[in-house]
Amino acid sequence: MFYLNNREEEFQEKLTVTKLIELKKYTYKKKIVKINDEFINPDEYSTTFIEDGDDVKILHLLAGG
């Protein structure tokens, strides 16, 4: 199990940030990714694996229509 935006998610082996974003259909471009409070740069998404127990934040920066 890991947390995504403070909600529980089932842990999967070899789940990268890229894959998680795909699974969640998080297609909006302006977002920040943090794992256990550390920023992950977009060029590290495909090589960063989510571990069991991680606290993942994917914050979308959209506050306006």
Next chain:
Amino acid sequence: MKILKEYKYDFTEIIHGYNNRSLKINLSDMKIESKQISEEMKQKFVGGKGFGLRYLWDAVTPETKWNSPENEIVISSGPVGGITQYPGSGKSIVVTLTPLNDTPMDSNVGGHFGPLLKFSGWDALELQGKADKEVIVYIDGNEGIIKIMESNIETIDSHILSEELTEMFAKDETDKRNYSIVSTGSAARYSNVAMLNFTFYDVKRKKVRLKQAGRGGIGRVFNDKGIKALVIKYEGVKSDLNNPANISKINRAGIRFHKEMNRYDDEQNGMRKIGTANIVEVMNDYDLLPTHNFKFGSHKDIAKIESKVFIEKYITQNIYDGCWHGCSMSCAKAADDFKIKTGPYAGHKVIVDGPEYENAAALGSNIGVFCPETILELNFYCDTYGIDTISFGTMVAFAMECYENKVFTKEDTGLDLSFGNIDSALELIHQIADGRGFGKIVGMGIKFMKKYFIENFDADPKFMFDIGMEQKGLEFSEYMPKESLAQQGGYGLTNKGPQHDEAWLIFMDMVNNQIPTFEDKAEALHYFPMFRTWFGLVGLCKLPWNDVTPHSNKYSKEPAKMPEHVQNYVDIYNGVTGKNVKIDDMIEESERVYNFQRIFNIRMGYGKRTNDKIPYRSMGPVTIEEYLSREDRYDKQLKEIVGYNLTNKSTEEKMAVLREYRESQYEKLTDAVYKRRGWSKDGVPTIEKLKELGMDLPELVDIVSRHL
């Protein structure tokens, strides 16, 4: 044209963003007067929407209706309006009592009229009374002359009328850029959702462009006053006309922003390519795109209307599209030489201003239309007929759902109004403009339609109120609030009704889960509406605030607020006015006006808790098909949050429990928000709150005392 009245005025210097006077024109007796603006007026109401509301309050009584002669249309930019260094500085706000429910409506608009009005010597324009014969009001800001002229022009629709007037008044091609026209279109004669078009002259295209004060039927009031058009001329726009207190502060903020736009826009929102329509597919991916009258949040045919289609096939690229000078966000996109297929302009090649996101959703997915050319054609006709695109889409979507539920039939209306029926959608728009057929009913808005369908077609009142997406008479704008309680508040706990310009919290709430508690949501429903109100006080467009994100943002404590951009606003506001405010002071300025508007609503009979209720369609699934479309989500919520045992339960039983839960959540949210805003349980600003804000004016205390 025959001149009915002429008025000459002297110029005064603009000091730190203000002329310190406003112009009042009464069309009944043709009286034109200049009014001083006091320091107190500026301190309490700032400008723009604040000035509009104050003047409107003074003009009307609780008995005034939208078509009473004393109702006013007030147009005002604001102290920052008209600077050219920072993007989005050409907005004005239009205020009037709306035909939808006779309460104050405000609508923000681009185009050049607001800044040119200011540079012509006026911080606001009040239009009161009704002309006997149709008139054109002309303001020449260089000569210092105002003329009221009897109109001899037959043209009604905005795209031709504004071209004709620009041609008629400008002395040559170069002079056209100095003009802005305000007009409405055919629909304003009959429809409660008629809007105003404000122009700017696009020097590259050599065409007049239209920007809309869309919401709340202001075009109908304009037409009722007998105004054909307002024409303003001011030659000589330059960056320091506001006589700012500290121009270098403004320049620095502008340079920072322009650099950001250049650097990040392509990889972020692509505002310069497609404007706000960049989020059509984003909303679909997050299940937030209103589809079939807000039943669903996505559709399998989305690829047909995603932004790429408009970019590749229709919207002219690589051209500057700012709706005021210096707007590097440049999102006022347009389709050039678009060939119209139906109606009075069939065969014409026209320029279509848009589509913005709202148009694509309202004229597309929400009515089941997934055809880009139909969206553009409806967009064009909405604009030229003077119809609010958002209301049109939400109204037609409602009518379509009623039709599919056999509230009425084709025999009753002459139209097959199934979702996605392109011919019927187009026929409806022409009918609305001509005030004929079923379109005449639809054009009156959902509030009217609900009553009409109950009285004439025996419609079930509960179903009408559940699926009719309006509140306070205003149709919902185009975001699905169903799965975001905070956004339900963002729509429902507003002054003018469900328009997202007060708060847009769906991502913060539903996706990011940053505001989980009622208190968190209430804080957001305090801060964001106040922050966003401020744009309308000073003359700014809110898009540059958050449609590009600076690099520093990710390191900030509150990224949703865009602190670096907020600091830019502090700088330019202080730079123009010479004030020394901080963000908290700006929020307080907004709070004064916001509470004033709330009390104005109460004065007109519409501003309490009962008026903040929203249709259940905006909170949860009304129909079985809606429940089943998100069954997993709803079942999970019932099981895990409500603690409801789902075993052997029918969908109807589950829906009833879910409804009870969601409605109770909205009530709890309402309590929390009222508390945070300093209002009573019934939504009335308390006297303590008014005192704290310095707004314990006798006329306000008098109203609230009667309701506390």
